[in-house]
Amino acid sequence: GESVGLHLPTLSVQEGDNSIINCAYSNSASDYFIWYKQESGKGPQFIIDIRSNMDKRQGQRVTVLLNKTVKHLSLQIAATQPGDSAVYFCAENLRNSGNTPLVFGKGTRLSVIA
């Protein structure tokens, strides 16, 4: 079946720089996307979401971009801090598919170099 995937399994970024984490999805019918952050030893934590009728959504220091043409999702973290070190997952859902649960990608590990 179709699934969510990621371009890079690991990413190292200097403290203070911006981070970009990418995600490719293959199901063109997906219309809701979520980014989660998972710190070591903890459960995934919701960061930001975006619906398919939007191209961009901003939160506090985070921006999610959605390019439906190439089925690509990215998470941008501004001024990356040591506390941003974690594994980041994207997830997708088909809002017209009834109660089908989210489909998660395998995750990208972000390491912040002080």
Added chain:
Amino acid sequence: NAGVTQTPKFQVLKTGQSMTLQCAQDMNHNSMYWYRQDPGMGLRLIYYSASEGTTDKGEVPNGYNVSRLNKREFSLRLESAAPSQTSVYFCASSESGLDTQYFGPGTRLTVL
């Protein structure tokens, strides 16, 4: 407001033993989920409950059973634990199956 809580946090079992992992949410969510996460891998759905009184299999249901006890609680049972079930188990809940899921802190299970 505790969100999603899970017990126990850690558990060690011998092969063949049984146990139940407990999950509760206080957000009045309709849908609840059980995932397992193995090293270097993403989340794999075991079972979910779209609403009170219903349960459905996910990607990896073999060796597990679930009970949606009421709207707040969703338990996961291992009837005869196997080493392949060594993993971290996460419970999650959402308003509906179409919404953002909120996760508990996880249960780290080791089967010897």
